[in-house]
Amino acid sequence: MWTVATYVLKKKLTGQKRYPLVLMLEPLFRCNLACAGCGKVQYPPHILKKQLTPEECFAAVEECGAPMVSIPGGEPLLHPQIVEIVNGLIARKKYIYLCTNALELKRRLPEFTPSKYLTFSVHLDGEREHHDFSVCREGGYDIAVEGIKEAVRRGFRVTTNATFFDGTDPNSVRTFFDEVMAMGVEGIVLSPGYSYEMAPDQNRFLGRARVRRLFRAILSNRKPTWKFNMSPLFLEFLMGDRKYECTPWGSPAYNIFGWQRPCYLLQDGYTETFKELLETTKWEEYGVASGNPKCANCMVSCGYEPTAVMDGFGSLSGIWGMIRGTFSSYRDQHALNLLNEPMPHGPSALVQIARPSTALEETNA
Ligand code: SF4
Ligand code: SF4
Numbered sequence: 282m283w284t285v286a287t288y289v290l291k292k293k294l295t296g297q298k299r300y301p302l303v304l305m306l307e308p309l310f311r312c313n314l315a316c317a318g319c320g321k322v323q324y325p326p327h328i329l330k331k332q333l334t335p336e337e338c339f340a341a342v343e344e345c346g347a348p349m350v351s352i353p354g355g356e357p358l359l360h361p362q363i364v365e366i367v368n369g370l371i372a373r374k375k376y377i378y379l380c381t382n383a384l385e386l387k388r389r390l391p392e393f394t395p396s397k398y399l400t401f402s403v404h405l406d407g408e409r410e411h412h413d414f415s416v417c418r419e420g421g422y423d424i425a426v427e428g429i430k431e432a433v434r435r436g437f438r439v440t441t442n443a444t445f446f447d448g449t450d451p452n453s454v455r456t457f458f459d460e461v462m463a464m465g466v467e468g469i470v471l472s473p474g475y476s477y478e479m480a481p482d483q484n485r486f487l488g489r490a491r492v493r494r495l496f497r498a499i500l501s502n503r504k505p506t507w508k509f510n511m512s513p514l515f516l517e518f519l520m521g522d523r524k525y526e527c528t529p530w531g532s533p534a535y536n537i538f539g540w541q542r543p544c545y546l547l548q549d550g551y552t553e554t555f556k557e558l559l560e561t562t563k564w565e566e567y568g569v570a571s572g573n574p575k576c577a578n579c580m581v582s583c584g585y586e587p588t589a590v591m592d593g594f595g596s597l598s599g600i601w602g603m604i605r606g607t608f609s610s611y612r613d614q615h616a617l618n619l620l621n622e623p624m625p626h627g628p629s630a631l632v633q634i635a636r637p638s639t640a641l642e643e644t645n646a
Pocket of ligand 2: 527528529543544545546547567568569575576579580581583584585
């Protein structure tokens with residue numbers, strides 16, 4: 282936290298308008314799962330075979346300069362040189378979040394060394410039944426939990442990361458929070474899903490009004506045992522208490538195609554250098570205010586958490602908001618009532634790949 286705070290302050294004092302907080306480094310797209318909401322594993326086989334070399338990863342990290350590096354994918358543990366990549370980033374004093382579905386985690390753990398710079402961020406989308414449905418793999422939850430427990434036992438930093446889609450039961454998510462905290466993880470990361478045009482199941486994505494309603498039900502009346510590895514202000518944004526615009530340059534994405542324009546989620550072209558990405562992207566064409574239909578329903582962490590972090594460390598009121606948010610239980614009777622309402626949608630069935638919706642933002646709460 283201190284590293285990020287001083288980094289943001291330095292950028293502010295030097296008057297830098299656009300700067301990255303987290304590099305989304307995707308060393309490969311292939312995976313050993315095929316989740317229904319995934320927009321990454323639909324590439325053709327010749328693309329799925331490709332991967333970044335450790336040298337390409339280090340060059341991207343150095344050019345970008347962000348203090349944190351998230352390594353999603355694909356499944357990073359399928360990269361044959363992932364240990365070399367992680368060790369190289371630790372040597373560069375980068376805080377790494379290695380995102381994994383944990384199918385290989387237990388087996389690969391002996392190759393890694395615990396470090397304050399390394400956190401395994403394990404993809405877990407809810408209680409057993411919900412996670413297995415979400416990742417389209419029976420038994421996926423049990424394997425991931427075994428990996429988490431072994432990583433905690435070996436002294437690694439571990440968080441879980443969950444993506445929630447339409448039909449999510451807030452009561453089940455709250456029970457899930459109890460379960461993961463009991464596993465000894467440091468904190469929970471969560472985000473609404475993004476409506477990837479390549480995802481096989483297009484019926485599961487949430488509009489903004491439903492995101493706010495769902496996250497208000499989930500995140501109000503918190504238990505003191507729950508810890509979130511996220512900005513409290515971003516969580517307030519998800520609950521509908523704050524209005525933020527997207528900061529896509531806050532989490533730039535680098536992969537086998539280059540620097541992805543404008544963010545981790547959209548693919549409006551690539552640049553060869555990070556400088557070119559910053560200087561030539563028409564940033565005004567993205568975010569909800571732009572009216573771009575691809576951004577209309579997006580509240581995803583890679584776009585909006587950088588805004589919350591910059592807000593939080595950028596002023597005294599932001600710092601106070603973060604302190605208050607960290608210790609508040611967000612008591613809310615209306616949110617308690619939401620937990621007792623019948624779910625408006627059941628889990629949806631899988632569908633074939635479809636064109637993306639171009640509907641503008643859902644507005645009714
Ligand atoms: S584990 Fe991640 S990368 Fe793999 S299919 Fe699921 S969402 Fe996609
Ligand atoms: S609103 Fe979402 S999809 Fe649009 S640029 Fe921001 S993060 Fe990307």
